[in-house]
Amino acid sequence: MASSKIVTTNTDLPRDSSSSSSPLSSAAATSSSSSSYFLLHDQNLHYYSSSSMVMDDLLNSIYTTATTTTSHPSNPSSSPPPPPKTVDDVWKDMILTHSHRDSPHHHNHHPFEEMTLEAFLSKNGAVTDDDLTAVPSLHNHHPVAHQFPPVPAVEGSSSSAAEPFANGIDAAVAAGVPAPSSSSGGGGGGGGGGGGGGAAAVAKGKRRAVEEPVDKATLQKQRRMIKNRESAARSRERKQAYTTDLESNVQQLEIENARLLSEEVPLIIYILLHIIA
Amino acid sequence: MSSSRGRPSNSSVDPLVIGRVIGDVLDPFTSSVCMRVVYGNNNIQEVINCCELRPSQIINKPRVQVGGHDLRTFYTLIMVDPDAPSPCNPSEREYLHWLVTNIPGTTEANFGEEVVAYQSPRPTAGIHRIVFVLFRQSGRQNVHVPGWRQNFNTRDFAEFYNLGLPVSALYFTSKR
Numbered sequence: 001m002a003s004s005k006i007v008t009t010n011t012d013l014p015r016d017s018s019s020s021s022s023p024l025s026s027a028a029a030t031s032s033s034s035s036s037y038f039l040l041h042d043q044n045l046h047y048y049s050s051s052s053m054v055m056d057d058l059l060n061s062i063y064t065t066a067t068t069t070t071s072h073p074s075n076p077s078s079s080p081p082p083p084p085k086t087v088d089d090v091w092k093d094m095i096l097t098h099s100h101r102d103s104p105h106h107h108n109h110h111p112f113e114e115m116t117l118e119a120f121l122s123k124n125g126a127v128t129d130d131d132l133t134a135v136p137s138l139h140n141h142h143p144v145a146h147q148f149p150p151v152p153a154v155e156g157s158s159s160s161a162a163e164p165f166a167n168g169i170d171a172a173v174a175a176g177v178p179a180p181s182s183s184s185g186g187g188g189g190g191g192g193g194g195g196g197g198g199a200a201a202v203a204k205g206k207r208r209a210v211e212e213p214v215d216k217a218t219l220q221k222q223r224r225m226i227k228n229r230e231s232a233a234r235s236r237e238r239k240q241a242y243t244t245d246l247e248s249n250v251q252q253l254e255i256e257n258a259r260l261l262s263e264e265v266p267l268i269i270y271i272l273l274h275i276i277a
Numbered sequence: 278m279s280s281s282r283g284r285p286s287n288s289s290v291d292p293l294v295i296g297r298v299i300g301d302v303l304d305p306f307t308s309s310v311c312m313r314v315v316y317g318n319n320n321i322q323e324v325i326n327c328c329e330l331r332p333s334q335i336i337n338k339p340r341v342q343v344g345g346h347d348l349r350t351f352y353t354l355i356m357v358d359p360d361a362p363s364p365c366n367p368s369e370r371e372y373l374h375w376l377v378t379n380i381p382g383t384t385e386a387n388f389g390e391e392v393v394a395y396q397s398p399r400p401t402a403g404i405h406r407i408v409f410v411l412f413r414q415s416g417r418q419n420v421h422v423p424g425w426r427q428n429f430n431t432r433d434f435a436e437f438y439n440l441g442l443p444v445s446a447l448y449f450t451s452k453r
Contacts, residue, residue, distance in 0.1 A: 227365050231403070234364060238327050238404070238450060241292035245326035248290070 292326035298448050301359045302371060302408050302431055306442040310352070310382075311344030312411050314447055324409070324449045332451060335407075338375065338386075338395035343411065344445075345382030351414040352380040353440060354389070355431055356407065363402035373429035374398055374407070378420050392420050400452050408448040412440035 293299045299306075314324040316339040322330060324339070343352050354377040361372035374396050380389030398407050412435055420438060423429060435441065 230365055235404070237295055237297065241296035242327040244290050244295060245292040249325060 293446055293448070296327050296406060296448065298359075298406060298408050298446065302357065303410060303443055303446060304432065306444070306446075308445050310411060310413065310444040311342075312409065312445040312447060313340075313342040314409055315340045315342075324447055326448055327406075327450055329404075329450045329452070332397065332399055332453070335451065336397045341377075341380075341386035341409070343380050343382060343384060343386070345413075347382045348384070350382040351378070351417055352382065352389070352444070353378045353412040353414055353418070353420075353438075354380060354386050355410045355412070355434070356395075357410070357429055357431060358398055358400075358405050358407050360400075360403065360405040361427070364404060364406075369427040371408075371429045371431060373423060373426040376420070376423070379414070379417055392422055393426070396426070398451055402453070404450050404452040406448050406450055408446060410443045411445040413444045415439060 291299070293303070294305075316322040316324065316330065316334055316337075320334070322328075322334055324330070341354055343354075345352070354375070355373070356375035357371035357373055359371045360367050361369040373393055375391075376393035377386045377389040377391050380386055398405065410431055418438060435443075
C-alpha cells in the first residue's frame with residue numbers, strides 16, 4: 001500500500017523537475033503513514049514528525065538515494081538535479097539500502113523506529129556502542145515498554161534540539177505503559193511499574209540531577225493511574241455482576257409469581273365451593 | 278430467590294464470573310444445590326450476588342439455608358475474603374472468616390460443626406468481596422482447624438479433603 005502510493009507520486013517527480021510545487025503537494029496528499037515509513041528509514045532525515053521541511057527532506061532523499069546510496073545531503077533545502085533513473089530504479093535502491101541496514105538489526109517489526117534511529121546515531125558518531133549495549137536488557141524484560149526506553153538513552157548526548165523529543169517519549173511511556181496493562185490485576189501493576197522504572201533507570205543514566213524529581217513524580221503518577229484504572233475496572237465489574245444477578249433474580253421471581261398466581265385462582269374457587277356447599 | 282438456585286451457570290452472564298470470584302477463588306462449576314444467606318433479624322438482608330452490605334449489617338453470623346434432598350448428605354460452608362487487606366494489594370488472599378462442616382442437607386449452617394468461628398468482616402481499604410462457598414462432602418468429615426485465617430486457599434482445602442467442585446457460591450461486597 002505504501003509502495004504503490006509512493007510510486008504514483010514518483011512518476012511526477014523525475015519528469016517535472018522545474019515546477020517543484022505540484023509534485024510536493026501531490027506527495028503531501030499521500031497518506032502520512034507511507035511518508036513516515038520512509039521518513040524513519042532514511043538515514044538522511046531528522047526524526048521529527050509532521051513538519052513542512054520533512055516533505056522536502058523526503059523528496060530530496062528520494063533523489064539522493066537514487067544517485068548515491070550512502071551519501072549525506074550537503075544542503076537539505078536546495079533543490080537537487082533530476083536523477084536520470086526511472087521510478088523502479090529509485091525503488092530498488094531504497095529497498096537495497098533498507099535491507100542492507102535491516103539485516104544486522106533484525107528485531108520484531110514494530111520497534112523499527114528506534115533500531116534504525118540507534119543505527120543512524122551510532123553511524124554518525126552521536127552515540128557510542130557501550131551506550132547501546134545497556135539498552136538490549138530492557139528489550140527482553142518489557143516487550144511492551146521497550147519501544148520507548150531505548151530512545152532516551154540513545155538520544156542522551158545529541159543536541160539540545162532533541163530534548164523535547166526525549167521528554168515527549170517520557171510522557172509517552174506514562175501514557176503507553178499503563179494502557180496495555182490496564183486490565184490485568186497485580187501483574188499489570190508490576191509490569192507498568194517495571195516499565196516505568198526501566199524508562200526511569202535508562203533516563204537516569206543520561207541526565208541525573210535534573211530528571212530525578214520528574215521521574216519519581218511520573219513513576220508515582222503512573223502507579224496511581226494504573227491503580228485507578230484497576231479500581232475503575234473492578235467497580236464496572238461489580239456493577240455488571242450486580243445487575244445481571246438482579247435481572248436473573250427478577251426473571252425467576254416473575255416465573256414463580258406467575259406460577260403461584262395460576263395456582264391461586266383454582267384454590268380460591270375450591271375453598272368457596274367448600275364454604276358454599 | 279438467590280441466584281444460586283440449582284441453575285447451571287452460564288459463564289457469559291454469571292455474576293460469579295463477571296465479579297471474578299470464579300478465577301480468584303473458585304474454579305468454574307455448575308451450581309447444583311440451593312443456598313440462601315440471610316443477615317439480620319429485624320432488618321433482614323438477603324444476600325444476592327454483589328450486593329453491598331455495611332459492616333454494621335454483618336456483625337453477627339447469617340442464617341445459611343442449605344438445599345439438597347437428603348438429611349444424610351453433609352455439606353461444608355466456607356466464607357472467605359479474597360480482597361484482604363485491600364483489593365489492589367490482596368496479600369492476605371483469602372482471609373478465612375467462617376468454616377462450618379458436616380451441615381446436614383436441607384438444614385441450616387447452625388446444625389453443622391463450626392470449625393472456624395464466624396468473624397465479622399471489617400474492611401479497612403477498598404471494596405471487598407466476601408464469598409460463601411458450599412461443598413458437598415462424601416460423608417462425615419473431621420477437618421483440621423487451620424492455624425490462621427490469612428492466606429487460606431479454598432481450592433487447596435477442597436482438594437485436600439476431597440470435596441470436589443463447589444455446589445453453590447454466593448458473594449457480597451462490603452466497604453468501610
